[in-house]
Amino acid sequence: MSASTEVFAPGALQRGATRTPAKVALDAAFAVLLFVGTIVGVIALGVLLFTIYDNGWERLMADPGAFLSNYVSRLPARAGIKAGLYGSIYLMLLTALFCFPVGVGAAIYLEEFAPKNRVTDFVEANIANLAGVPSVVYGLLGLGVFVRFFALGPSLLAGSLTLAVMSLPVIIVAARESIRAVPQSVRLGAYALGATRWQAVWTQVLPAAIPGTLTGAILALSRAIGETAPLLVVGLPVVIFNLPNSLDDPVSALPLLIFNWTSRPQASFAEAAAAASIVLLALLLAMNAVAIFLRNRFSIRW
Amino acid sequence: MATAQSDLSIKRQKPRTGERLIVQALFVCAVLSIAVTVGIIAVLLLDTVTFFRESSIVSFFTGTRWAPSSGGGGVYGVLPLLNGTLLIVLGALLVGLPLGLATAIYLSEYSSSRVRNVLKPTLEILAGIPTVVVGFFALNFVTPTLLRAVFGNDRVFVFNAAAGSVAVGLMVVPIIASISEDAMRSVPSSLREAAYGLGSTKRQVSLRVVVPAALSGIAASVILAMSRAVGETMAVAIAAGNTPKMTFDYFTSIQTLTAAIAQIVGGEAAAGTVRYNALFAIGSTLFVLTLAMNLLSARVVKRFRQVYQ
Numbered sequence: 001m002s003a004s005t006e007v008f009a010p011g012a013l014q015r016g017a018t019r020t021p022a023k024v025a026l027d028a029a030f031a032v033l034l035f036v037g038t039i040v041g042v043i044a045l046g047v048l049l050f051t052i053y054d055n056g057w058e059r060l061m062a063d064p065g066a067f068l069s070n071y072v073s074r075l076p077a078r079a080g081i082k083a084g085l086y087g088s089i090y091l092m093l094l095t096a097l098f099c100f101p102v103g104v105g106a107a108i109y110l111e112e113f114a115p116k117n118r119v120t121d122f123v124e125a126n127i128a129n130l131a132g133v134p135s136v137v138y139g140l141l142g143l144g145v146f147v148r149f150f151a152l153g154p155s156l157l158a159g160s161l162t163l164a165v166m167s168l169p170v171i172i173v174a175a176r177e178s179i180r181a182v183p184q185s186v187r188l189g190a191y192a193l194g195a196t197r198w199q200a201v202w203t204q205v206l207p208a209a210i211p212g213t214l215t216g217a218i219l220a221l222s223r224a225i226g227e228t229a230p231l232l233v234v235g236l237p238v239v240i241f242n243l244p245n246s247l248d249d250p251v252s253a254l255p256l257l258i259f260n261w262t263s264r265p266q267a268s269f270a271e272a273a274a275a276a277s278i279v280l281l282a283l284l285l286a287m288n289a290v291a292i293f294l295r296n297r298f299s300i301r302w
Numbered sequence: 303m304a305t306a307q308s309d310l311s312i313k314r315q316k317p318r319t320g321e322r323l324i325v326q327a328l329f330v331c332a333v334l335s336i337a338v339t340v341g342i343i344a345v346l347l348l349d350t351v352t353f354f355r356e357s358s359i360v361s362f363f364t365g366t367r368w369a370p371s372s373g374g375g376g377v378y379g380v381l382p383l384l385n386g387t388l389l390i391v392l393g394a395l396l397v398g399l400p401l402g403l404a405t406a407i408y409l410s411e412y413s414s415s416r417v418r419n420v421l422k423p424t425l426e427i428l429a430g431i432p433t434v435v436v437g438f439f440a441l442n443f444v445t446p447t448l449l450r451a452v453f454g455n456d457r458v459f460v461f462n463a464a465a466g467s468v469a470v471g472l473m474v475v476p477i478i479a480s481i482s483e484d485a486m487r488s489v490p491s492s493l494r495e496a497a498y499g500l501g502s503t504k505r506q507v508s509l510r511v512v513v514p515a516a517l518s519g520i521a522a523s524v525i526l527a528m529s530r531a532v533g534e535t536m537a538v539a540i541a542a543g544n545t546p547k548m549t550f551d552y553f554t555s556i557q558t559l560t561a562a563i564a565q566i567v568g569g570e571a572a573a574g575t576v577r578y579n580a581l582f583a584i585g586s587t588l589f590v591l592t593l594a595m596n597l598l599s600a601r602v603v604k605r606f607r608q609v610y611q
Contacts, residue, residue: 023503024503026505027503027504027505030505030508030509031412031504031505033404034404034407034408034412035408035412036404037400037401037403037404037405037408038401038404038405038408038409038413038421040401041401041402041405041424041425041428041472041475041476041479042421042424044428044472045424045427045428045431045472047439047443048431048435048436048439048443048472051438051439051442051443052435052438052439055438055442101331102331102334103331105327105328105330105331105332106328106331106332106334106335108328109325109328109329109331109332110332113325113328113329114332122336123332123333123335123336126335126336126339127335128596128600129339129593129596129597130335130338130339132526132529132592132593132595132596133342133533133589133592133593134532134533134534134535134560134588134589134592135533135535136533136535136560136563136564136585136588137342137346137533137585137588137589137592138342139563139567140342140345140346140563140581140582140585141338141341141342141345143345143567143581144341144345144346144348144349144582145341145345148573165338165341168334168335168338169335172335196318196321197321198321198324198325222430223430226430226431226432226433226434226435227432227433228432228433228434228535228536229433229535229536229560229563229564232564232567232568233563233564233567233581235567255432255434255536258432258434258435258438259434259437259536259539259540262434262437262438262441262540263540270438270442273438274438274442277432277434277435277438280432280435281431281432281435284430284432288430
C-alpha cells in the first residue's frame with residue numbers, strides 16, 4: 001500500500017485527494033448552504049403570496065361581485081376595482097395592438113433582411129440598451145412626448161402608447177428568438193420551389209415562428225400590465241367613475257389602485273389593496289397559462 | 303469558365319416591387335426603436351436643460367438638500383437621492399447576491415434535473431410579481447413582521463431603507479440566478495472532469511473551477527442587478543419612504559431618485575414649473591446611471607469571456 005503512494009509526488013496527493021472527515025463535512029455543509037440559499041428565495045415567494053392572501057382574501061370574498069363592479073370610494077368598504085380592472089384590460093389590448101405588429105416587423109427585418117452593416121449593428125445595440133432602461137424613464141418619455149407634445153393628455157391612448165414603447169424591445173427579442181429557431185432548411189426549401197425571400201418568410205418562416213412569438217409577446221404584456229411607474233408618471237388617474245369610451249378618455253389601472261390604497265394609512269385600504277393584488281395576480285396567472293398553453297400546443301420541434 | 307459558371311448559377315428571383323415596399327416597411331419598424339431612443343434622450347435633455355437654466359447645475363450635483371416643495375421654487379440638491387439609491391442598491395445586493403449566487407451554483411452544479419424543473423419556473427414567477435405587489439409585501443410583512451421583530455419597534459421606522467432593500471433584493475435574485483447559471487452551465491464539463499481527476503471535491507470544483515471560469519457572466523449579472531435596483535420605483539416608493547436625506551441608517555425613511563419622480567408626479571407638478579423640469583433632471587441622472595451600468599455589463603461579458611473549444 002505504501003509503495004503505491006510513493007509513485008505520486010506527495011504534495012499533489014495531499015492537495016485534494018485526501019478526503020479527511022473535516023473536508024467531507026465542509027463539502028456537505030457547502031451543499032446544505034447552497035440549498036438553503038436557493039430555498040430562501042422560494043420561501044420568500046411563498047410568504048409574499050401568503051401575505052397577499054392573508055390580507056386580501058376576506059375582503060375579496062366578502063362580496064366579490066361588488067368589489068369587481070364598484071368604482072373607487074372614500075369608504076374602504078365600498079371601494080371597488082372596476083375602473084382599474086377594465087382599465088388594465090383596455091390598456092393591455094391597445095398595447096398589444098400597437099407594439100405587436102411593429103415588434104414582429106422589426107424582428108423579421110433584423111433576422112431575415114438586414115444586411116450585415118453598421119446600421120444593423122447600431123439598431124441591435126440600441127434595442128439591447130432600450131431593454132435596460134428603467135420603466136419610470138419610459139413614463140417620462142410618455143409624459144414628454146404623448147401627454148404634452150402630442151397633447152393626448154393622461155388618456156387611454158397616451159397610457160397604452162407608453163406601455164407599447166416600453167414593451168417593444170422585449171417583444172422584438174422574443175420574436176427574433178423564435179424566428180431564429182426556424183431552421184435554414186425551411187427557407188432553402190422554399191427558395192428551391194421558386195419562392196422569393198418575402199414569400200419564404202410569409203408562408204413558411206412566420207407561421208412556424210408565431211407560437212413562440214405569441215408566447216413571448218404575452219409574457220411581455222403581462223409584465224407591462226403589472227407596471228405602475230410609467231402609468232403613474234404619465235398621470236393616469238385613480239379616481240374616475242366611468243370606463244373610457246374613446247381613446248382620449250382618462251383610464252385607470254389595477255396597479256395604480258393598489259399603489260394608491262397601499263399608500264393610505266387605514267388598514268381597511270391595505271386589505272382592499274391586497275384584494276386587488278389577488279385579482280392582478282390572477283390576471284397575470286391567466287395570461288401566463290395562455291402563453292404556456294400556446295407554447296406547448298403549437299410550437300414545432302424541428 | 304466565367305461565362306459557363308454564370309450560365310449554370312441559379313439566380314434568386316428578383317424581389318418584386320411590392321416586396322421591396324414590404325421590406326422597407328419592416329425596416330421602418332426596426333428603425334422605430336432608434337426613434338424611441340432619440341425620443342427618450344430628446345425629452346430628457348430638453349427639460350433638463352431648461353431646469354439647469356433656472357437652477358444651478360453645480361448645486362444640483364453638490365447640494366445635500368432635496369426639497370422641491372419648499373418656498374421660493376424649491377431646493378434641488380440630488381445627493382440625498384443618490385444617497386438613498388446607493389443604500390437600496392447596496393442593501394439589495396446584500397440580500398440578492400448571496401441568494402442569487404447560491405441558487406445559480408445549486409442549479410448548475412448540484413440539483414437534479416427534476417428539482418431544476420421545479421425551481422426555475424418558481425424563480426420566473428418571483429420575477430413576474432408586479433413591483434407594486436412586492437412593495438405591499440415589504441410594507442406589510444418585511445417591516446412589521448421581520449425587521450421590527452428582530453430590531454425592535456423603536457429602532458425601525460414604518461418606512462425604512464432596509465425593507466426597500468429586502469424587496470429589491472428579492473427582485474434581483476432571479477436576474478443574478480438565471481444569468482449566472484447560464485454562464486456556469488456553459489463552462490465545459492471537461493474542466494470539471496479534469497478537476498475531479500485531480501481529486502477535487504464537488505465544492506472545490508464549484509468554487510475554484512466553475513465560478514472563476516464563469517466570472518464574466520456572474521459579474522455581468524451583478525451589474526445588471528444593480529442597474530435594475532437603481533431603476534426600481536414602486537417597491538421603494540412604497541416601503542422605503544419619501545424623506546430625502548444624507549444617511550447610512552437603514553432603519554429610517556429615505557428617498558431614492560425613482561421615488562422622488564413618483565412623488566413629484568403624485569403632486570402633479572404643472573408643466574413648465576421648476577418642479578416639473580426637475581423630474582427630467584432626475585430622469586436624466588437615472589438614465590445615464592443605468593445606461594452606463596448596462597453598457598459596462600455588456601462589455602464585461604464581451605471582454606472577459608473565456609472561450610473554450
